Amino acid sequence: MRRTFKAGLGAEVAALALLAGLASAEAGSLKIESWRNDDADIWNSKIIPAFNKHYPDIKVEFAPSAPKEYNAALNARLDGGTAGDLITCRPFDASLALYQKHQLDAVDGIKGMDNFSDLAKAAWQTDDGKTTFCVPIASVIAGFIYNKEAFAKLGVSEPKTLDEFHAVLEKFKKDGTYVPLVMGTADQWEAATMGFQNIGPDYWKGETGRANLIAGKERLTDPQYVAAFKEIAGWAPYLGSGFQAQTYADSQNLFSLGKGAIYAAGSWDISTFRGQAKFAMGAFPPPQPAGTTDCYISDHTDIAMGINAASKNKEDAKKFLEWLTTPEFATIYANALPGFFPLGTTPVKVEDDVAATMVGWRQTCKSTIRNSYQILSRGTPNLENELWNVSAQVVNGKLTPEAAGKQLQDGLDKWYKPAK
Known part of the structure; x- marks a missing residue:
């Protein structure tokens, strides 16, 4: 039997009841x-x-x-x-x-x-x-995750300076058992995010440099930015055979299998390695350039x-x-x-030991965010996307550090006029 509400009070009551029910569900x-x-x-x-x-x-x-x-x-x-x-x-x-x-x-x-x-x-x-x-x-923090077993086998310690970092890479290269530094350039963003933006803050002094870049007081052709590109350009001999065709997933897999000594890392990689790697891991912050006293980390x-x-x-x-x-x-x-x-x-x-190590860097280093993210990637060319390509080409040896800085700044100059 079909029931109908009569027009008038009954329908009004029903409607109010329905509305009340909806309001209750929303609340x-x-x-x-x-x-x-x-x-x-x-x-x-x-x-x-x-x-x-x-x-x-x-x-x-x-x-x-x-x-x-x-x-x-x-x-x-x-x-x-x-x-x-x-x-x-x-x-x-x-x-x-x-x-x-x-x-x-x-x-x-x-x-x-x-x-x-x-x-x-x-x-x-x-x-x-x-x-x-x-x-x-x-946030996520950039740095380097390493294979503790590989370090113990070769008798090396966590590098604190870039000179020490280069010495460790050279020792692993001569030994030949492990890829000294795991990072590919096929997907490009790794070279920017775990390369340039990882070690760069020590050169441009973190938030100070980032703010100056936005204000137009610094340019990507300045020595501090060129120096960061020079550093990652020097990584090529230690990245292993065929790194130009190596994807991000390839890099994760290579390190998880214990074939790499050091991994240019974002902290988000920790969960992946915990599920796959069978060896003990450690982490160290970006090694400092000669003559620097304060340290900076990409805490994005x-x-x-x-x-x-x-x-x-x-x-x-x-x-x-x-x-x-x-x-x-x-x-x-x-x-x-x-x-x-x-x-x-x-x-x-933080309970995970590698994660605890990385977040602990906040106590000794100053945090900064990636300098291409705020304001500077709103136009065409987009600085963040340009930085991916330019960083990869620097590591691949296809672009000089000086040319990289010029290409980025020329692109920025096409559309970005800093507020005076």
Whole structure:
């Protein structure tokens, strides 16, 4: 028998009941957008259950997209009004564009934001630094991971200076048992990220040089930038046969199999090596050039989270972001994903020994972020993408360090006019 509501009070009551039910569902549920589809199990088994101990009535769904598809898919959902309540934020311009389109809310008023330094928030702020639109989650650190068994076999120690680094590489080359330094140039970005941006901050003095480059007070043809290119150009004899055709995956595999002595690394590699390598590993920061006293590390802001401006459940979304600022979340995240380091000022105990070593460099070295990311890659040619190609060609011996700096600066000059 088909039932119908009579027009009038009955229908009105039914409609109100339906609206109340929808409001209740919205008030008790959150959906997270993310490109990190490789850590879904960690969110579902560790992070969300920990949050629910504090807020058992808030249902949280982690709904990631494939990394390469994330930006386009997220933009389509935001434009169409179907995106989740919480948006995982890439650093700098991609997220800034969402804020400028009024698709992300400011988060300056979120409780716990004072737990982050200006540098930690810089990747998710307006250019003037006055508004923050995502809560920082983690950064990644560049350096060198090494095979402890290989070092013990040849009787060498962690190098602290570039002279010592070169001596260690030469010793491994003469021995012939291991590829001295594992890094390929086929995918290009490794030469920039784990090469130039890894050792470069010691030359341009970290944040000082990065700020000067943005301000136009320094140029990529200056001696400090050319010197960084000269250093990575000198790596070629130690990278092993066929490194020009070696992909990032090839490099990971080669080192995991114990065939390499030193790996030019990003801390995100730790999890991969933990699942594959059968030998003990250590890590050392970028060896310092002669005559330097202060050390700098690439401690690059990588991931954050913000609120969809169109969310119907902003109060619960704010509760989730407030929880992300706590040491509880930071501890879970840092140890579930070794190599992704919390950005809060409250110390967090990192259990993985290699990850603990790398994050410990923050105590003795000054942190900086990759100098091509903020502002300088908004035009054509894109400095970040140009840096990939140029760095790879320098290592391949196809471009001199001086020509590399000139090509980058000429490209930047075509569109970038520093604010006076």
